[in-house]
Amino acid sequence: MPPIENRSFSFGSLQHESHIPPQFIWPDHEKPSPDPPPQLDGGSEAARLVDRACRGHGFFLVVNHGIDMKLIEEVHKGVDLFFKLPLDAKEKALRKKGDHCGYASSFTNRFSSNLPWKETLSFRYSAERHLSNVVESYFLDVMGEDFDAFGSVCQRYCEAMNSLSLKVMEILGMSLGVGENYFRDFFEGNDSIMRLNYYPPCQKPDLVLGTGPHCDPTSLTILHQDSVGGLEVFVDEKWHSIAPNPHAFLVNIGDTFMALTNGIYKGCLHRAVVNSTSPRKSLAFFLCPKTDKIVRPPKELVSEENPRMYPDFTWPALLEFTQKHYRSDMKTLEAFVSWLRQNA
Ligand SMILES: C=C1C[C@]23C[C@H]1CC[C@H]2[C@]1(C)CCC[C@@](C)(C(=O)O)[C@H]1[C@@H]3C(=O)O
Numbered sequence: 001m002p003p004i005e006n007r008s009f010s011f012g013s014l015q016h017e018s019h020i021p022p023q024f025i026w027p028d029h030e031k032p033s034p035d036p037p038p039q040l041d042g043g044s045e046a047a048r049l050v051d052r053a054c055r056g057h058g059f060f061l062v063v064n065h066g067i068d069m070k071l072i073e074e075v076h077k078g079v080d081l082f083f084k085l086p087l088d089a090k091e092k093a094l095r096k097k098g099d100h101c102g103y104a105s106s107f108t109n110r111f112s113s114n115l116p117w118k119e120t121l122s123f124r125y126s127a128e129r130h131l132s133n134v135v136e137s138y139f140l141d142v143m144g145e146d147f148d149a150f151g152s153v154c155q156r157y158c159e160a161m162n163s164l165s166l167k168v169m170e171i172l173g174m175s176l177g178v179g180e181n182y183f184r185d186f187f188e189g190n191d192s193i194m195r196l197n198y199y200p201p202c203q204k205p206d207l208v209l210g211t212g213p214h215c216d217p218t219s220l221t222i223l224h225q226d227s228v229g230g231l232e233v234f235v236d237e238k239w240h241s242i243a244p245n246p247h248a249f250l251v252n253i254g255d256t257f258m259a260l261t262n263g264i265y266k267g268c269l270h271r272a273v274v275n276s277t278s279p280r281k282s283l284a285f286f287l288c289p290k291t292d293k294i295v296r297p298p299k300e301l302v303s304e305e306n307p308r309m310y311p312d313f314t315w316p317a318l319l320e321f322t323q324k325h326y327r328s329d330m331k332t333l334e335a336f337v338s339w340l341r342q343n344a
């Protein structure tokens, strides 16, 4: 190839030249077309894929989410430290009867059979401005000064999960054809739950379950699992394990969102298995509506062919049902609806 004309040039001057040096001119078949090609719309392509997943099984992965890996790692480190504490220290945060927050293990649990092989620490997150420190304060109040730093890491993590779940809500609004703001607005000021799951190894992993088969009663779950693996989803009549990927968040539809979509999007049946060698951790952010919101589908999702499937309810009523009357499983929503009708 002949060298570029002998005069010196740079893009600083070339950008103003209408005579383009031949060395820059590409063959015809490779030239960009004068009419720009149609734009590949990341938003609507994502909405199409999400729509297919949610009508089928209610589960998908999110990558390129922009959440700082260091923050995720810091939460995992804190989870290790917390669950390695002696039992009496963890019991400072002991979950009280009928409450869904606090530390729980099968030894402090409200159930007597089919016990899960896990310990958990759950706490409230609120997206309301006046509760902007609720996570941090929880750690300080129940665990003391030593947990102040971990509390603020968890606060930041929940804030990141709140933003991510609202972005996912925009996509779900588009995929359902109700507009990107509909569900985003509905979950503005959400009153959500964060749960840290710790699954100790088990010598007979085939006999036990870390978390039994269930659909989350909540609206949308954003889960991050460590590198051990153990999450399984039930799709096409069989269990599939979801390979760990530190860069991915697993998103699943819960019962409350299924009701909000009038049953068009399905809650995802899932469980967690354990293994004989490594403890496993997962971080679950359960997006839940603000307590006074009525769970009722938008009119666009109700028709003669698809009449109302569930009565109006509020999230606190379903939460109370799962804490006082029913252990969440794959039939929670059905059981809740019959309970509501019996008690009407
Ligand atoms: C509101 C909730 C109830 C559970 C925690 C959150 C969302 C998921 C629910 C749960 C994990 C589903 C499986 C059974 C359960 C009892 C558990 O294994 O912990 C459920 C939680 C609960 O009721 O505490």
Ligand SMILES: O=C(O)CCC(=O)C(=O)O
Pocket (backbone or CB within 6 Å): 195, 197, 211, 216, 223, 225, 230, 231, 232, 270, 271, 272, 281, 282, 284
């Ligand atoms: O630990 C996991 O992978 C799943 C946990 C889960 O399903 C839950 O906490 O609801």
Ligand SMILES: [Fe+2]
Pocket (backbone or CB within 6 Å): 214, 215, 216, 221, 270
């Ligand atoms: Fe779950």
